[in-house]
Amino acid sequence: MTDMDKDIRIIDIGTEIPDTKVELCGITLDNPVIPASGTFGYGYEFAELYDINCLGTFSFKGTTLEPRFGNDTPRIAECPSGMLNSVGLQNPGVDAVITDELPKLRKVFNKPVMANVSGFSIEEYAEVTRRLSESGSSDMIGWFEINISCPNVHGGGMSFGTDPAMAGEVVKAVRKVTDKPIIIKLSPNVTDIVSIAKSCEAEGADGVSLINTLMGMRFDLKTRKPILANVTGGLSGPAVLPVALRMVYQVANAVEIPVIGMGGISSAEDVLEMMMAGATAVEIGAANLVNPYASRDIIKALPEVMAGYGISTLRE
């Protein structure tokens, strides 16, 4: 029993502990909290800080077919209540993920993980998903999260997520190579996110996750040039929470498949707000970078905050 459980029993003698479990595409999560791709590596480094089995799951670093260094530095710029990043999908490539990263993760994580897949062509999305699906580490993967919304790479990434037909093509190609649930990660940098979500649903996606980062810029007053070497980057952090809530609300009202809500969540209260907008589960991104224990702390606080608002279950 954790200290948190003890606290709640003391507070709520005779009443039930709020149930934080949720179901995501047929898999039950102990809680809806999922560290977002790109803020949690392949998990094992955070396992040095705390037992990551407390998480609902996590989405591992966006993985491409070939190893990628990503963009030139500077890749980070601070903003009011947030940050811009232009990392550009740095990752060791799918083969190294299968042979090096996932075996390290297996030693410290015993829940299904969310495999985040990125690509520069429809074939690449399908091939990365196929290799992960057919690998010896396939049993570790609960869901595929297909990132069609990275704003920091050119000739791929977000270009698939800004057109409903293209998004549908990616879903169709990935659907052919895996039986595991497919969640499509959507871009907010579009005029109508609902039409893209509907297209993904129509082609067989099992869920959608949103929002990826919002494209932005900052300038250095001394050099009079953009701070980021890539010129533009993706905005995340508390600044984007209202935009994320609005888009999750719109999408959740338009599709039948589950929606994972993300964008600026940094507290248990934010989690509840996102679920009220219609999310089945939530991802935590930038908050992990400011406080390495953020996801764990949110999970610890969740039952008490639920009780405070009279919420007994998150499966509503």
Added chain:
Amino acid sequence: MKQSLYTITENTQLTPSTWRMKLKGDVSAVTAPGQFIDIRLDEHFLRRPISVCDVEGCDDPAGAVTIIYKVLGQGTEEMTRLAPGAELDVLTGLGNGYDLNDAGERPLLIGGGVGIPPLYLAAKKLLQTANVKSVTVILGFNTAEEMYYVDEFKALGCEVVLATADGSFGTRGFVTDAFAELLERGAGFTHFYTCGPGPMLKAVYGKVYKEAGIRGQMSFEERMGCGFGACMGCSCKTVTGYKRICKDGPVLRTEELLW
């Protein structure tokens, strides 16, 4: 790495733009000179990574860490307004730090401007190392007005050589000019440790490693997201693969640089 609350016990101005802050708290995660800490500030989203200048009472829960910071933007400006007694949320023990095992008998330390602080703890530790016979420190500043910690390095027992870009004190020019003068004397350095602005590091790499053939360890700076290896914001390419300045660095060896 450790996250905890630290109490400010001192926050004093050393030069027109440089301040020293002492933080009391658990410093058990600080294991090597050249590591840094990452400070959360009320008015800013990202933490401020700052090198450790000195550490006291490593095994003592009431230890203390000293940092020296230059006011470069709104974050460091906010730091100057913090008063003793205030508490700060800090990550400590970040980065690899300098490996002192390679120092040899006569290590050379080269620091430029705001890059000088981590060399203070390195000098202190080196002078406590049995086989180290002498520690020479070259300190470079833009002008005499910006000089700090000269007496502190001398008090440790280092030989201190100074260079100012405008010639207002010591050798006129850069740390590499002061190094050239030392070489003429036949100093016989066994290894070097350095930290400073990018252009200085590149000049030191050329003169001290490539021309004089002395291997060394160089501490790098980069805009960071997290400071503990999660975001890939501060990556660089090296002979031995991609490295994160915050986690695999900030100290890289001359042999692994792609310069």
